[in-house]
Structures are given as structure tokens and as C-alpha cells.
Amino acid sequence: MSIIHILPEAVANKIAAGEVVERPASVVKELTENSLDADAGRVEVAVESGGKRLIRVTDDGCGMSHDDALLAFERHATSKIRSAEDLFEISTLGFRGEALPSIAAVSRLVLETRHVSEGAGTRIEFAGGRLRDVKEVAWAAGTEVEVRDLFFNTPARRKFLKSESTELGHIATLLTHYALAQPQKSFRLASLTNEILNVSPVSTHRERVYQVMGGQLLEQLVEIAPQERRMLVSAPAGYGEEAEPAEEAPIVRLSGFASRPEVQKLNRNHIYFFVNRRLVRDRLILHAITEAYRNILPAGVYPVALIFLELPATEVDVNVHPSKTEVRFRHSAFIHDFVRDSIRQALIAARPVAAFSLPRTSRSAGSGPAEDAEIAERLSEEPPLMGSAPAPQSARIEAAGRPGQAQRGSIRGADASTLPAAGAPHHSALPPNLRLSSPLPEPRTGTLPLEEAAPASYAPGAPEGGADADTLPLLAVVTSFHATCARWARSRTASSWPPTPKGCGSSTST
Ligand SMILES: Nc1ncnc2c1ncn2[C@@H]1O[C@H](COP(=O)(O)OP(=O)(O)OP(=O)(O)O)[C@@H](O)[C@H]1O
Ligand SMILES: [Mg+2]
Missing domain, CATH: 3.30.565.10 (Histidine kinase-like ATPase, C-terminal domain)
Structure with missing residues (x-):
């Protein structure tokens, strides 16, 4: 039967x-x-x-x-x-x-x-x-x-x-x-x-980040100017020849934002990666971002990052999971290195004018100005990536923490440092390109009950983390701050993409 x-x-x-x-x-x-x-x-x-x-x-x-x-x-x-x-x-x-x-x-x-x-x-x-x-x-x-x-x-x-x-x-x-x-x-x-x-x-990601996150959070992010790289992978090299990029080799574009070193998160929930405007979770990219922060962030803490990657649809497979939040790259090593290098280059380029405070949350007991100076020296010696201009000698790392900086071991403090606290003073040593040309009013605090919101899991493959407010996805937190922002946003023509x-x-x- x-x-x-x-x-x-x-x-x-x-x-x-x-x-x-x-x-x-x-x-x-x-x-x-x-x-x-x-x-x-x-x-x-x-x-x-x-x-x-x-x-x-x-x-x-x-x-x-x-x-x-x-x-x-x-x-x-x-x-x-x-x-x-x-x-x-x-x-x-x-x-x-x-x-x-x-x-x-x-x-x-x-x-x-x-x-x-x-x-x-x-x-x-x-x-x-x-x-x-x-x-x-x-x-x-x-x-x-x-x-x-x-x-x-x-x-x-x-x-x-x-x-x-x-x-x-x-x-x-x-x-x-x-x-x-x-x-x-x-x-x-x-x-x-x-x-x-x-x-x-609005016409730029920068303006949109301002709209949804507020100016003070934006100031803690380094903008990654649009980068382009032609894939070196599609040119078959003959015996004894070096591989050359083929004429028709696809171009990959990347732009976004990465947090300054003083911003420290205890998990990767604040890393957002968009492939052709689709939000995805990808271990390879998470690894690339962690690599970009090597020697900049202590082990075990993570940055805030918004990375927008655009590449030909033929280079990425989105038919991986019913929720469509996972992808496979055809040339994953290339994408990994491109992401890592772009972020690192932006961080290095922003370093001289940003006067970074070095993170203190994960230091061993007894660390202090001497250690800060040593790390500062090591960072300033590091060669720039992807052929960018050498780091100016004036690169300076503040040895002492800024007022309001997260204290050692203070999880809540560390997270709070990334939130646009109402009335908090603006960063005093920001590069000019991190300011909006015409500063807009700060968004007002909304009423979304943050304590109850858990990490985003609207689809399988949700970010890691627990239920503590400090492990919330950053954007779940900041959405409560921008409800009135749109009134001031400038309308622009739509882009061609x-x-x-x-x-x-x-x-x-x-
Ligand atoms: N808001 C909309 N405006 C216009 N057409 C729509 C809209 N929503 C759905 N459709 C049409 O209905 C079709 C079915 O939608 P549905 O969401 O079920 O499938 P899909 O979008 O094609 O694929 P997926 O299941 O991956 O979302 C779409 O392909 C589209 O043609
Ligand atoms: Mg659909």
C-alpha cells in the first residue's frame, strides 16, 4: 500500500x-x-x-x-x-x-x-x-x-x-x-x-543618510567616494604572459560610509551591504570589512558601515534563498578585495583631518597615552592602498579620549556614542567634506519603543545579536529620529540608475 x-x-x-x-x-x-x-x-x-x-x-x-x-x-x-x-x-x-x-x-x-x-x-x-x-x-x-x-x-x-x-x-x-x-x-x-x-x-546617499540618521551620526562616518574597478579576472593569459584586463571586463562600482575608529559596536548588526540596491547578508563582505579595519579597530568590536555595490547582474547570483537576502558573487575574491581596499583607503584618507580618537573600550588595563601614541605612529606609517596619495605627515591621533567618548567596557556607552543625541555638540575636528553644504535642522526624537525592538530578522539570514538595546541594528534605532526631516530635504531629479x-x-x- x-x-x-x-x-x-x-x-x-x-x-x-x-x-x-x-x-x-x-x-x-x-x-x-x-x-x-x-x-x-x-x-x-x-x-x-x-x-x-x-x-x-x-x-x-x-x-x-x-x-x-x-x-x-x-x-x-x-x-x-x-x-x-x-x-x-x-x-x-x-x-x-x-x-x-x-x-x-x-x-x-x-x-x-x-x-x-x-x-x-x-x-x-x-x-x-x-x-x-x-x-x-x-x-x-x-x-x-x-x-x-x-x-x-x-x-x-x-x-x-x-x-x-x-x-x-x-x-x-x-x-x-x-x-x-x-x-x-x-x-x-x-x-x-x-x-x-x-x-x-534627494540626489545623494549622503543626503539620504542625513535624512534618516541625522547630522551627528553622519559626522561619525567617513564617506567612501564612488570607486570603480575593472575586473581583472576575465582576461585569459597565455603561457608565460601576465593577465591583462579584457576590454569588456565588467566594472564594479562601490560607494558608501564607514565609521571612524572611535565608533565601536559589539556585533556586526550595524554593517549594511547593498548589492544593486538589494540589502544582503554576506559573510565574505563582512570579512572584507573586518579586514579593512585591521589595526584600526581592536579585535572583537565592529564598525558601522553602509556599502553600496553596483555590478552587472551577470556577476551576481541572487537565486540563493527564497528570502532573496543572500547572494553569490561570480568573482568573490575580487569583490572581497575591492570592498576591503575601498574602505581602508577612505579611512586612511580621512585620518589626517579627522583627528581620530583611538578606541578605548577594548584596551587592556593600563593602556594609556603611550600606547595611543604608538598606535598613532604605526597607523601613520602605513602605506596608502590602491595608489592613493601618501598620508600627510600631519596625521595626528588624539591620545586622550574626547569628551563623551565611550569608556572602557561600557557597552551602552559605546553604542550611545554613535547615536544622534539631542542637543549634543558637533564634532569639532571634522573634515570640511563631511559637513552638508547647507546644514539642515537636526531630526527630532521620535517615539519608537527601542527597548522592545530586536535585531532585524524580517527574513531568514537575520543579523546576529541579542535583545539588548545595544545590539539593535543601528537603523532600527535611528529611524525614530528622523520623522520630521523630510520637510527640509531638497527634491532632486532621479538618477539614471x-x-x-x-x-x-x-x-x-x-
Ligand atoms: N505594486 C505592483 N505594481 C505593479 N505590478 C506589480 C506590483 N506588485 C506585483 N506586481 C506584478 O505582479 C507580479 C507578481 O508579484 P510577486 O511579488 O508575486 O512576484 P515577483 O515580484 O515577480 O517575484 P517575487 O516572488 O520574487 O517577489 C510581478 O511580477 C509584477 O508583474
Ligand atoms: Mg515580488
């Missing part, structure tokens, strides 16, 4: 949904990615009860036609890829054709959308994966997806959700990531009582 049977479709759908939808933040992630893939310039997210009761994502993207809107809820229905070859050249955030059916399987979902080519909009209602209603509606443009009562039909899953404020913290962290990666778009996140994030379009997304192409059921 056969004991194997095919699972009913509803069960299979719930299993599949479990891979994609872990918590409210995963829903926000998938819907936001859809909006960005649809070339939206504005993404608005409204939540109730930390997203457990309601998540509403509205965009001004290209929208969907009536037929496409229905097809979008079929499993493996996507407009973003057509063939297996396309998997190796993915330029959109989504591509699996799984998100909408997965979310619809475990919630009460209403989608309203109108494609620019159609006169009327479409409203589709699902409950627990079942189609309840389809009708024509008047709809301005773009798409809105409303997700109510997440996991109402999988109570076991619902029980795993954390408190409302923790879930809201995850959502805030997540949306802040996307806001950082896409400065030319506007993002808004609001709960019933608070506006948590509201950023209008990324290329026109395929999210607006015709639907393809695979």
Missing part, C-alpha cells in the same frame, strides 16, 4: 508561504520590492498593531492591467523573468513569482491597481488564499495592497510573532534600508499614532 500522497494545494501553499512570509516585516519587504520594481517614485506604508492587524503599501508605479492583476496571484507568475537563463541576469528585486500568492495564502488581502494603459482599475479580494471578489473600480494610478489579519488561518504561526512594538521595529528597520538604498525615491511609514519615516527624494525595471513588463506565467 502506498503511503505517499500529494498534499492538497492549500497545504502546499501554506508551506510555500512559510518560506516567504515570516512576519509582518516580510510582507512589507515583498510589497515594497514590488513597488520599487514597478518603478514607483513613492512608497507609502501604513501599519496597525505592528503590522499584525493591517499592512497597507501604496505606490505610484506602473500598476497592473485587469488580467495581470489576477494572474499575479498564481504561483510562479511573474513579469520579471521568462527563462532559466534570465536567472543569471536578474535586475529586479523580485523574480520568483511567489510573494503575492504566499501573502494571500495567510491573510485577508485586497489589491487595487490600475495600469496606465487602462481606463478603470481592478479590485481583487482574497481570504486565506481563496479568491473572494473581483470588480472594476475607479482608481487613480499605481497599486495598493492591503493585508489584514496576517496568519489568521495559521494560528501556530501567529503565536510566534513578537510584541507590536518589536514587529514595528522590524518594519521600520526594513523600510529604512530601502530608503537608504534608493535616495531618489520617497518613502513614508506611519502607524495609527506616529509617522515613523518620511523622506522625500537602476535601468528601467522589468516589473512593468507583461506578465508571464512560468
